[in-house]
Amino acid sequence: MALLVINHPDRSSDQWMWTPAINRERRIALQDRSTRFFGTDFSFEDLEEPDTNQFDYRLLGDETIDGALCWKVESKPKQTKISQYTHSLVWVRKDNYAFAQIENYNKDQLVRRARYSDIRNVQGIWTAHSIEMQDMKRNSRTILKIEKLQYNLPMKDDAFTLQALSRES
Amino acid sequence: MRVLLAVIFTAAVCAAQSYTQRGFLESRATFYPQTAANDRARMIGESLFRYEGFLRPSSAFQLAGSVDLRLDTHHQVERDLRLSWQDRETRRPTVEVRRLSGMYHKGPMTFEAGKQFVRWGKTDIVTPTDRFAPRDFLTVVDNDFLPITAARLTFEKGSNTVDAVWSPRLTPSRIPLPDQRWVVLPDLPAGVRLNDAGAKFPGGPQSGARWNHAGTIEYGVALYQGFNHMPSFEISPRFIVPFLTVGPAGPPTGGTPAFNSSRSPLPTPAFLTGRSAGPPTVPDIQVDVQRFYPRMFMVGGDVAFPLPWLTVKGEAARFTSSDHRADELGLYVLQLERQLGEWFFLGGYAAEIITRKGTQAGDFVPDRGLSQAFLGRAGYTIDANRSIAIEAAARQNGKGTWTKFEYSQAMGQHWRTTLNLTLIRGEVDDFLGQYRRNSHALLVVRYSY
Numbered sequence: 195m196a197l198l199v200i201n202h203p204d205r206s207s208d209q210w211m212w213t214p215a216i217n218r219e220r221r222i223a224l225q226d227r228s229t230r231f232f233g234t235d236f237s238f239e240d241l242e243e244p245d246t247n248q249f250d251y252r253l254l255g256d257e258t259i260d261g262a263l264c265w266k267v268e269s270k271p272k273q274t275k276i277s278q279y280t281h282s283l284v285w286v287r288k289d290n291y292a293f294a295q296i297e298n299y300n301k302d303q304l305v306r307r308a309r310y311s312d313i314r315n316v317q318g319i320w321t322a323h324s325i326e327m328q329d330m331k332r333n334s335r336t337i338l339k340i341e342k343l344q345y346n347l348p349m350k351d352d353a354f355t356l357q358a359l360s361r362e363s
Numbered sequence: 364m365r366v367l368l369a370v371i372f373t374a375a376v377c378a379a380q381s382y383t384q385r386g387f388l389e390s391r392a393t394f395y396p397q398t399a400a401n402d403r404a405r406m407i408g409e410s411l412f413r414y415e416g417f418l419r420p421s422s423a424f425q426l427a428g429s430v431d432l433r434l435d436t437h438h439q440v441e442r443d444l445r446l447s448w449q450d451r452e453t454r455r456p457t458v459e460v461r462r463l464s465g466m467y468h469k470g471p472m473t474f475e476a477g478k479q480f481v482r483w484g485k486t487d488i489v490t491p492t493d494r495f496a497p498r499d500f501l502t503v504v505d506n507d508f509l510p511i512t513a514a515r516l517t518f519e520k521g522s523n524t525v526d527a528v529w530s531p532r533l534t535p536s537r538i539p540l541p542d543q544r545w546v547v548l549p550d551l552p553a554g555v556r557l558n559d560a561g562a563k564f565p566g567g568p569q570s571g572a573r574w575n576h577a578g579t580i581e582y583g584v585a586l587y588q589g590f591n592h593m594p595s596f597e598i599s600p601r602f603i604v605p606f607l608t609v610g611p612a613g614p615p616t617g618g619t620p621a622f623n624s625s626r627s628p629l630p631t632p633a634f635l636t637g638r639s640a641g642p643p644t645v646p647d648i649q650v651d652v653q654r655f656y657p658r659m660f661m662v663g664g665d666v667a668f669p670l671p672w673l674t675v676k677g678e679a680a681r682f683t684s685s686d687h688r689a690d691e692l693g694l695y696v697l698q699l700e701r702q703l704g705e706w707f708f709l710g711g712y713a714a715e716i717i718t719r720k721g722t723q724a725g726d727f728v729p730d731r732g733l734s735q736a737f738l739g740r741a742g743y744t745i746d747a748n749r750s751i752a753i754e755a756a757a758r759q760n761g762k763g764t765w766t767k768f769e770y771s772q773a774m775g776q777h778w779r780t781t782l783n784l785t786l787i788r789g790e791v792d793d794f795l796g797q798y799r800r801n802s803h804a805l806l807v808v809r810y811s812y
Binding site for chain 2: 208210216218221223224225226229230232233234334336352355356357361
């Protein structure tokens with residue numbers, strides 16, 4: 195399957211999913227973004243790359259995660275951004291600027307926690323190769339492992355279209 | 364608009380690889396609690412091996428190939444090893460080229476030629492504008508798409524896509540076999556028998572174009588000119604007495620019998636009224652039934668727009684024909700979707716409006732068979748490996764219902780088992796109701812690689 199996410203600066207992202215079994219793309223409606231991605235503990239929204247312009251940030255202090263000193267940052271979606279989460283707490287490692295942990299909240303209730311590990315330097319960019327997402331309500335977890343990663347590959351705009359979804363599937 | 368991320372979740376795609384492959388081996392066991400008048404089998408076994416390969420010599424060019432190998436216990440599959448390309452056999456071929464196409468992509472243009480799948484439209488259960496998508500209807504309620512031989516040019520600019528398709532010859536939908544339970548034959552008077560006169564395939568190409576806009580509201584407009592891939596039927600009664608045949612000429616083309624009427628049983632001529640349980644009388648009357656695929660022109664459209672609580676999808680098409688034997692009609696479907704937690708709900712209504720009745724004796728048109736009906740589907744994802752779903756259709760006149768319950772469970776990375784229970788109820792003169800003896804249980808075990 196393939197998932198296309200197109201972020202917009204002024205509104206929520208558009209998402210389409212392609213499944214070869216039906217040979218058609220299907221739009222993921224805005225109200226469906228909190229749905230789990232194919233039964234995993236990731237929701238469709240969790241698979242978006244957050245656009246920093248759509249959040250307000252506040253530094254809460256320093257904390258240590260897995261032995262690494264981190265900045266603890268609160269992020270709140272702006273009014274134009276529709277999200278299942280009211281706010282998130284993000285721990286960013288001071289030594290390599292990689293995420294160490296993200297907690298997503300709905301009001302005061304912790305909904306999901308993502309922990310980032312196996313952080314490696316790939317082409318000068320520190321990147322977690324293992325992300326463990328825990329659904330607090332279900333008390334279940336999903337581990338996403340990145341097996342192969344390359345940055346700065348030349349990509350054309352037409353790689354991010356509905357047509358490309360069907361081509362690449 | 365700024366693109367930030369596209370996540371491709373597929374094992375098959377990697378820019379550095381030039382050849383990728385995937386496929387599965389699937390075995391299915393179907394159990395029918397009831398026998399049918401023309402089919403005493405209660406258990407059917409089938410196996411399908413599918414191999415798909417993708418060769419990408421460059422980022423702009425891709426060759427895709429796929430082949431199916433089948434076996435079964437109920438002779439729904441041909442028994443010879445001939446390789447099938449055209450998909451015009453009445454039975455499923457043992458070895459079939461499912462896909463063999465070359466795709467070239469440059470800038471906003473994509474061109475694909477060869478055997479491929481073309482899907483149009485937005486709705487799910489009934490898709491009136493999906494004219495390049497014939498199906499295998501041997502088991503009417505569990506059907507699968509058939510590929511077509513075509514050339515397809517797609518131009519995509521921003522949120523707009525224009526799709527032009529040309530197919531040199533018709534790929535017909537595969538319809539149920541008359542010696543099996545998914546054909547419900549009409550009661551005939553003694554001495555009258557039906558004879559399959561084969562199919563009369565049309566010559567000439569099919570073509571179509573579709574424009575689709577994928578903004579906040581998605582909509583598309585489609586035009587199609589060609590032939591209906593669902594067959595209609597002509598009947599010709601002939602009196603047969605020893606050494607003499609009286610009636611319309613025209614030699615039967617032979618082949619495997621295949622005839623059916625989805626909307627109503629084949630009409631019995633008025634002079635043949637009355638039923639008899641006695642032996643055939645002389646002279647016999649043979650009714651030749653021939654499939655034909657009438658010309659069709661379609662103009663249609665589809666739309667999908669998200670509302671705060673649900674997504675509304677609609678699709679409508681108007682069908683006309685220069686063939687007086689074919690009906691002219693409008694077909695539309697309205698569908699509502701909603702994802703709620705782990706639940707997925709879909710409900711809709713489909714209807715047809717016949718503007719001209721053709722002179723054909725009958726049709727096999729399951730999409731129209733599901734018109735004047737309420738359709739629904741609900742699915743629940745238990746976890747990453749397990750899901751359940753229930754689908755249902757009910758005719759608004761209450762004459763037929765179809766309900767399917769499905770449980771699916773993955774075991775490890777490669778194995779998946781699916782249990783499907785289908786219940787069909789209704790009256791014999793209804794498209795769904797005619798299959799009321801075909802309620803069944805289906806167990807599918809698949810190994811994917």
